[in-house]
Structures are given as C-alpha cells and as structure tokens.
Amino acid sequence: MKRNTFYLILGLVILLEVGVFWWAVEIHNALLSPVAFILGVVAIYVARSRVGEIIEDERTGLITQKAALRTFQVFWVVFFAVNLGMAIIGLGPPGFPRPPMRPPRSDEGLPFNLLGRYAVVQLVLLGLMILLYVGFRIYYARKYGDWDSDEEQS
Amino acid sequence: MKNRVKVFRAMHDLTQEQLADTLGVTRQTILAIEKGKYDPSLELAFRMARHFKVSIEEIFLWEEQAEGT
Numbered sequence: 681m682k683r684n685t686f687y688l689i690l691g692l693v694i695l696l697e698v699g700v701f702w703w704a705v706e707i708h709n710a711l712l713s714p715v716a717f718i719l720g721v722v723a724i725y726v727a728r729s730r731v732g733e734i735i736e737d738e739r740t741g742l743i744t745q746k747a748a749l750r751t752f753q754v755f756w757v758v759f760f761a762v763n764l765g766m767a768i769i770g771l772g773p774p775g776f777p778r779p780p781m782r783p784p785r786s787d788e789g790l791p792f793n794l795l796g797r798y799a800v801v802q803l804v805l806l807g808l809m810i811l812l813y814v815g816f817r818i819y820y821a822r823k824y825g826d827w828d829s830d831e832e833q834s
Numbered sequence: 835m836k837n838r839v840k841v842f843r844a845m846h847d848l849t850q851e852q853l854a855d856t857l858g859v860t861r862q863t864i865l866a867i868e869k870g871k872y873d874p875s876l877e878l879a880f881r882m883a884r885h886f887k888v889s890i891e892e893i894f895l896w897e898e899q900a901e902g903t
Contacts, residue, residue, distance in 0.1 A: 737859035739872050825866030
C-alpha cells in the first residue's frame, strides 16, 4: 500500500467515526461510539502496518518521542490544574460557579448533570491534547528538517 | 557535527532516495543529515560508512575537527 492510500484511509476512518458518533447520539446508544472508536484505531494500525514505503525511521522516532514527552509535560500540568478546579467546584457547596441543582421537570429528559459536564470537559481536554501534540510535532519536524527541500525534490 | 554524506553519495552516483532505501531510512532523513539538521545514530553512521566502504571519521567530522581542517 502506498503512503497516500494510507492517508486516504485515515481520512475515511475519521469521517466514519464522526458519523457513528452523530448516529450514536441520535439513537442514544452509549456503546456504539466507543466500540467504533476502538475498531477505527485498530483499522488505522493495520493499514499503517501495510504501507510498503519506509515512513518511520530513527529520525521520525526521535520527533515522535520529543513531541510526546513535551505534550505529556504540558498536558499533565493543564489536566491537573483543571481537575483540581473541578474537584473544588464539585465538592464545594452550591453557589458560583456551580448553581444549585434542581430536579428535572417531567417533560424534560435527563439533566445535563455534573458527571456529564465532567466527561465533556475531559473530552475537550483530550482533543486539545491532540492539538498540542500536533503543534509540538510540527515544531520538532521543522527542527529536524522534515520540510526542507533540495534539488532532488521536484 | 559536519558530514560529507553528499560528497560520498555523489561519488557513488546515488540519489538520496536510493541511499535511503539501501540504509532503510526515509529520504527526508538523508536530506536532514546532509543539511546538518540531524545527527544520525551510531548504528546508522556505521551502516553508512560500511556502505561507502570507508571509516566513520571520513564521513562524519566532529565540530572541533571540522573547524581545525
């Protein structure tokens, strides 16, 4: 398999994941999206292992390693700080910034409770972690000459 | 660290792609080494030296040595 074919498959899997998430929300199925996500990761892993060209070597390994370490360092501090704040909000008495909870009316669905909000914040943080990783990866890839061009490049 | 990979590659009439395939790395890695953006591991340096049938010191020059010559 060629490298570009792999990137096409990657894009398709991401689109499918978004579609499955949307569908899972519509039909209120909590299991569908996590299962689809794990299957998607496995599919990407299998597709990646079938790429014939060399796409990883010691230099790309170094870039991945450095970007991952920096991401971990920054993310840990941010994640800890956010969760510390949320713990204080969650465990403290109702008031600003957590309004007192009221029981849901009969015509309302389940309330968007604290646990749900907590899950959404965690998902947003994990999304930001990916952006952080991509940022660091771009930085180190540039540092170690990933986008340099020369006379051989057409 | 300076290197003469480009010179040896030219002497053996090899493209970056060909050298990269022989050594099992990406073309971009060969380019990064030639431009001095990346210092290869000892293993890759040895593989490169063996491929060109020279010693490592003939390809890679330690900065002090490179300044002195």
